[in-house]
Amino acid sequence: MTFEKMIEKIIEQFVDYSGVQITSETVIRSIDEWDSLTGMAVQLMLKDEFNAQIPDEDFRNANTFGDLFELVKQYSS
């Protein structure tokens, strides 16, 4: 699993994403398409696709997509 693969799967959860390229420094909640519904879908997708069951609090506290990638690595092992 790579960071790029995770981002590709996350963008699939957005509705018609046409924003800037997402890097590990991008702040999650700065993305226009991000809202609570998208958050739920991404959290579920990470569980389904990467077997990473991230607790709600950790998921909420992730600031950048890099933070999120670290969580995926941590919880998928």
Place this chain on the structure above:
Amino acid sequence: MYLRGISYYLPEKTLSNEEINKDFPEWSVDKISSKTGIYNRHIAANDETVSDMGVKASQKLFNEWGINKGEIDFIILCTQSPDYFLPTTACILQSKLELSPAIGAIDINMGCSGYVYGLSFAKGLLQSRSASNVLLVTSEAYSKYIHNQDKSNRTIFGDAATATLISSDNINDLGTLKDFVFETDGSGYNSLIVKNGAGKHPSQDGVDVYVDGVFEKNDNNLYMNGKDIFNFTAERVPVLVDNLLKRNHLTKEEIDLFVFHQANKYMMNFMRKKINIDEEKFFVYLENVGNTVSSTIPIALYHANSQGKLKGNILLAGFGVGLSLAGVIIQK
């Protein structure tokens, strides 16, 4: 066990995305529509009740499908916002519709899986020869429970009523009812709830609760934990679909149309992708009505029929409050 006609009624008053945006400026009109698939919902008038709406839907059914109301020998009303705690609102419907006194009338308290439940009870009544023509009415006015500051629920839910005739005669046949499956998880009862006012918490002493300045809930009103519902749905609906296919000895490829409870477009698409259903086989009708609880599936069926899409094997799946799921195959 045939569906002989479906009609529906929407209250006159509407609530558009522009009006929601006026109350909640942080939610743009475009954002609401792109995410939920909803542009407009209908809201029952203050003095309009579930029985009033049920009467209107039933009258439309009789007129649109040329049904002689003298044939009806049972009414099932599915609602969670009845006119009274008691009596049974279906009895009021019998009187207002001037139906024969020689009929049965019962309410069922169920939400988004309620239409499929109603179909199963109707099938049971027909199979046991307790009735020949069952009028199934879904009528819901969640708006009466929703707090004015509750952005999410005001955006998603709309009021509506539907009427379906399920008959042992195959006149105007919209399809035949095949086998059903059900699933219940009552441990999630408080994920979608109106807590106060009934037996457990009779006092309507709820207070507005805000988290970070955003309205969270008032126990007198409808509360939905969106995350719980999303998780439950995402996990259990694919299993329901599998079980339903097995029960009916069908494969996913043999289904011509999937008609799910129309919760909101985003969630429906998430499930569609997860179950791997082609977009053209997945019916969506939300734009002008929103999530009308037990009425979403019959409203969708009505429009699928108008578009000539009710053909072959149609899979219905309802899911939500309870927590509860129910599914059936209709064959045309």
